[in-house]
Amino acid sequence: MSAHKIPLAGVIGYPVAHSKSPRMHGHWLKKYGLEGHYVPLEVKPENLETVLRTLPKAGFVGANVTVPHKEAALEIADVTTDRATLIGAANTLIFREDGKIHADNTDGYGFFENLRRGAPDWDPASGPAVVLGAGGASRAIITSLLSAGVPEILLTNRTRIRADALKQEFGARITVIDWVQAGNVLEDAALVVNTTSLGMVGSPELRLPLDGLSAKTVVTDIVYTPLKTRLLQVAEEAGCHVVDGIGMLIYQGIPGFERWFGQRPEVDEEIRRIMLA
Numbered sequence: 646m647s648a649h650k651i652p653l654a655g656v657i658g659y660p661v662a663h664s665k666s667p668r669m670h671g672h673w674l675k676k677y678g679l680e681g682h683y684v685p686l687e688v689k690p691e692n693l694e695t696v697l698r699t700l701p702k703a704g705f706v707g708a709n710v711t712v713p714h715k716e717a718a719l720e721i722a723d724v725t726t727d728r729a730t731l732i733g734a735a736n737t738l739i740f741r742e743d744g745k746i747h748a749d750n751t752d753g754y755g756f757f758e759n760l761r762r763g764a765p766d767w768d769p770a771s772g773p774a775v776v777l778g779a780g781g782a783s784r785a786i787i788t789s790l791l792s793a794g795v796p797e798i799l800l801t802n803r804t805r806i807r808a809d810a811l812k813q814e815f816g817a818r819i820t821v822i823d824w825v826q827a828g829n830v831l832e833d834a835a836l837v838v839n840t841t842s843l844g845m846v847g848s849p850e851l852r853l854p855l856d857g858l859s860a861k862t863v864v865t866d867i868v869y870t871p872l873k874t875r876l877l878q879v880a881e882e883a884g885c886h887v888v889d890g891i892g893m894l895i896y897q898g899i900p901g902f903e904r905w906f907g908q909r910p911e912v913d914e915e916i917r918r919i920m921l922a
Contacts, residue, residue, distance in 0.1 A: 777840060
């Protein structure tokens with residue numbers, strides 16, 4: 646008979662010291678009085694599979710996966726959700742009782758929940774979405790927007806080839822716009838999303854002409870340092886409804902926490918404050 650076990654989870658990245666996930670999950674564990682621990686795990690790419698196969702034996706019930714391991718984690722997993730397969734990456738792993746690794750991707754869910762709550766009046770069917778960037782976050786966001794019923798996505802990326810590749814994959818509802826032309830399509834957009842790191846502390850600014858933004862457009866940025874990027878500042882001045890990026894980080898963590906520790910956490914001002922501290 647096995648003794649009572651305390652569930653363990655963590656975030657796997659390389660590097661991982663900057664991750665805010667331990668702070669978030671630690672807060673929720675304490676808030677709900679749950680037994681469990683959530684720790685940062687720095688793992689080199691060549692050790693990822695060994696570590697993932699070993700963690701369940703050490704009492705881990707699951708893990709989040711961050712850069713640069715999201716694609717590799719999907720490959721290693723034994724079972725994958727449809728959305729993880731579609732996105733081509735995993736950010737949430739569940740270590741099942743039968744020893745199998747179950748991979749999911751909650752990035753699109755996190756993005757969409759944040760947008761839905763931050764801009765409750767936005768209707769996905771109301772018009773096209775302009776998506777800036779064609780990296781990993783963009784794939785998750787495009788998947789969530791298409792499944793919500795956005796009629797068209799105007800996709801632009803500094804290197805066009807990456808945007809073209811996403812169009813090949815996601816099909817007719819994607820229209821690729823040259824980066825230098827992106828400013829010209831903003832006035833038609835019901836939604837504008839920055840999925841790049843441009844505008845983040847330590848990264849170059851997002852240098853797109855934003856004078857096409859109008860008050861009917863919802864604008865959101867996945868960057869949350871600073872919380873109000875130049876894009877969001879300019880959008881707010883133009884009368885747009887703006888949604889900051891910290892909520893995406895919080896909401897993407899909810900499905901994993903619920904699976905690992907058996908409690909669905911609430912999103913409130915307190916958790917936003919803790920994540921921004």
